[in-house]
Amino acid sequence: MSTYVGYARTAFSSIVLLLAIWTGLYLLLTGRGERFNVGGYLLRISPYMWGLYGISFCIGLSVIGAAWGIFIAGSSILGGAIRTPRIATKNLISIIFCEVVAIYGVIMAIVFSAKLGAVNSEAGFSSSDYYTGFSLFWGGLAVGLSNLICGLAVGVTGSNAAVADAHDQQLFVKILVIEIFGSVIGLFGLIVGLLVTGKAEDFAGVL
Amino acid sequence: MKEIYFNADAGYLEGVVRGYRDGLITKPQYSNLTQCETMDDLKLQLATTDYAPFLQNEPSPISTSTLSARCTDALVAEFQYLQQNSAEPISKFLEYITYGYMIDNVVLLITGTLHERDTHDLLEKCHPLGFFDTMPALCVATTVQDLYNTVMVDSPLAGYFRECLSAEDLNELNIEIIRNTLYKAYLEDFYNYCMACGEPTASIMSEILNFESDRRTVNITINSFGTELSKDDRSKLYPRLGNMYPEAQTRLARVDDMDQVKAILEQYSEYKTMLLGVNLNASSGGVGGNELSLEDRFFIKEVDLNKEAFEQQFHLGVFYAWLRLKEQEIRNIVWVAECISQQQKDKINNYTPIY
Structure with missing residues (x-):
């Protein structure tokens, strides 16, 4: 077959x-x-399209990363908590770390969408509008991807933390330190996303 | 990449099985157990472990066999919880683990029938993990063909039976050959399944199964000394895997005594340390003093390997390793109980500690 x-x-x-x-x-x-003509094709795409794609990648990938991380860490916490219920409350910190990743995505999506606005000009989009569209796209993609990876990293280490904590209490803090390093990756993405879109003006059209 | 999707099916169960692992008896608990004077003391000490709910309703002069049976019940209850909560890749893996017990049960039933023992007694003696539906019908089989056609063909072991069909009738030697051929086919199949699971399950299970295969090879060699099993047939029983396959196996197939076996084993660094100071002629538990037999050394090595499986996360090996450790623990408890009930306190420390 x-x-x-x-x-x-x-x-x-x-x-x-x-x-x-x-x-x-x-x-x-x-x-x-x-x-x-690839270049011509890309230029014919509306800058709105670029910008909105960027925003949806930003929030979408971040949420996927957060959810994925939560399920990786969560299922291990659940299993480990059968024998040692004390780990459940303590290891919620891993879930929060994963959740933070989604919050980064939301914040960045809000910041990005503030740059959107109606273009009423007769002459159409200006080159500044194109720049805004492209930078929102790539900024959003950078934030989204780094948050996705960050969510996975935190989820896996969170799962390790839960399992290790269930076995030996002293290991929890040690693995938590590693987990914090993992969760910083998302913050890097956030900073880079802000810098990439920092010089982009709001949509205004040809003045 | 296994890390990111392993937990979808197995995260919960892995957590649970690691919890079971933490419930294994530790060193201080063992030293409490070995200081017991009577079986009641032992029962009282075991009340602080995971075995408590299975022992508390037993009437007080508890015998070693009941103790062993209740401990096995505890193991089975935990294993069945895992099985009931498992989904595809793990359920298949857990099923594979039970095949080994099925083989033991099949052989137990055939041997029992050969000696005209009561079927009911035999079924009670079977390991509960190795039960399968058509098993009680095993008692009617008198030839190998019969056995296959009536019973085995519907069991999960049917595929492993292919190589056994050449044996004509059921006598002591043939049953042993059937057991080893079945186990060989099972080990090879299990090994291939684990390899197909991908890393890190593959690397961890391959170490455990390679060791298991080597141990079987050595045991088959030792047990075939002085029997009518020809050297050609002996080599056919060796599993086609392990650290000693194929080079050392062909040499093991030709040896005649323990010293030659030892000489071959010593060429492997992992077994060389194991053999230091081993009394080759001792039976399990030692003849007295603190000498350990080869079998005990293999158990110690097995425990070490299985403990290593817990050093990594996101693989299926922990399920197998936990079951093996738990079995070893039950053997330890039974050993301690036997020593207490037979007043042999000087040998009581010859168990294999785990944690």
Whole structure:
């Protein structure tokens, strides 16, 4: 059964590849190669689109990271707390560390969305608007990705902390220090996100 | 990358099993146990451990066999809790662990039937972890073909039986061969399954299973001295894995006495330290004094390996390791209990401490 699925996948991807090569060669050989213009395509995308994508990556990836971390740490806390219930309250700190990551995402999304505004100018977007759109996109992506990774890191160390704490109380603080280092990664993303969008003006259009 | 999705299926159970591990009897508790004068004292001491709920309703002059049975009940209760709460990758893994017990039960039942023992008694003696539905029907089988066609074909062990079918009738030697062939097939299958689980389960389980395989190889070699098992057949019973596969195994297949076995084992650094000062002819527990037999040394080594499995998180090895440690603990308790009930206090310290 699985071999047939494998054949079908190979056949499908080779057909797609063939079509792509055919289209590319067709455009090139009929003298219309300049139609395949990545830069032009990117510039035709509205700066609003860039900005809003950035904001949604920022909040979306952060929340995924936080939720993922909470479930990694949470399931271990749950299991460990069966025998040693005392770890449950103490290890909520790991859950809070993960939650902080989502809060970073929310804060940055609010800061970014303050730069959005209606453009009423007849002449359309100015180059400053494009700069704002791009910087919101990449700033948001930077914040989102670093928060995602931070959430995972804190979740894994939080899980370690819970398991170690259940075995030996003294280990809790030691692993908590490592966990704090992990949670700083999210803060780095936050700072970089602020710097990247720092020089971006609000949307205004051609004045 | 295992860390980030392992907990989705196994995080809770891993926490639970680590909790079980913390419930294992520690050194000070052992020294309390060994100072008991009577079985009642022992029972009282065990009331501070996880075995308490299983022992408290036993009438007071408790026998060693009841103690052992109740301790096994405690182990089974914990294992079944894990099994009931497990989802796919772990449930399969836990199932694999039970196959080993199934093999023991099958062999126990066949041997019992051969000696015309009462079926009911035999079923009670079976390890509860190795129960499977068609097991009681084992008692009617008289030939290997029968055994396979009526019982084993529906059991999870069916696949392992392939190599046993060549044996014609059921006698003592053939049963031993069946046991070892089944166990060999089981170990190899389990090993392959663990390898497919990916890191870090693979590396941790491979160490434990390699050791298990080496131990079986050595035991098969030692037990086949002075029997009618030919050297060719002996090498067929060795599991095809382990640190000694294949080079040392081919040499072990040809040896005739303990000293040659020792010479081969000494070439492996991990077994060389183990063999220092070992009394090769002692039976388990030592003949007196503090001499340990080879079997005891293997147990100590096994405990060490299983303890190492707890040094890492996010792998399935802890489930296996915990079960092995718990089994060792029950063996220890039974040893202490036997020494107390038989007034052999000088040997009481020959158990294998865990933590």
